[in-house]
Amino acid sequence: MGFFSKLFGAATPSLTAAEVEEKLKFGKHPMILDVRQPDEFRQGHITGAKLIPLNELHRRMKELPKGREIVCVCASGSRSASAAKILIKEGYVVFDMRGGMLAWRRAKLPVQK
Numbered sequence: 881m882g883f884f885s886k887l888f889g890a891a892t893p894s895l896t897a898a899e900v901e902e903k904l905k906f907g908k909h910p911m912i913l914d915v916r917q918p919d920e921f922r923q924g925h926i927t928g929a930k931l932i933p934l935n936e937l938h939r940r941m942k943e944l945p946k947g948r949e950i951v952c953v954c955a956s957g958s959r960s961a962s963a964a965k966i967l968i969k970e971g972y973v974v975f976d977m978r979g980g981m982l983a984w985r986r987a988k989l990p991v992q993k
Contacts, residue, residue, distance in 0.1 A: 892964045894976040897983040900926075900951050910949035910975070915963040920955060924991035926984065934959045937966055949973050956980045 895903070903910055904926075912929040914921055921931045932940050934954070944950060950972055952960035957980045964976040977983070985991065 892961055892968065892976050893974070894961075894964075894978045895951060896978055897987045897989055900953075900975075900977050900984075901987070901989050903949075903951070904928075908949050910951045911945060912953060913944065913950050913963065914953050915959050916954050916981075922993070924981065924985075924993050926953060926981075927990060927992045929953065929992075934963055937963055941967070941970060944972060946972060949975065951975045951977050953977045953984075954980045956982050 900910075900912075904912075912926045914925050914929040914931045915934040915937065916931070917933050918931065925931070930943070932943065944967070950967060952963040952967070952974060954960040954963075957976065957978050960980060961976045964974045967974045979986070
């Protein structure tokens with residue numbers, strides 16, 4: 881591990897909104913974990929996403945599959961990066977979607993309400 885990795889922790893694997901869409905269409909079909917609050921989720925989310933707000937993640941982690949990729953999503957990418965780090969420490973295969981739902985909407989990808 882390099883100096884900065886030891887100091888700040890290893891970088892969390894991340895994907896762009898377009899890469900997530902590509903995985904959903906043609907890849908391993910990762911689980912989309914939305915870590916926003918319920919009111920944010922109701923305003924629009926990725927189709928099929930599972931809502932577990934970040935503040936409930938430790939308590940509800942057993943609801944997540946260990947043998948499947950998980951992509952963490954929030955509004956802008958901050959909470960999802962925190963969620964990804966938590967899950968990685970617990971042995972899950974996780975990616976953070978950079979830019980969150982803001983990036984998803986900017987890419988004009990479908991949103992379910």
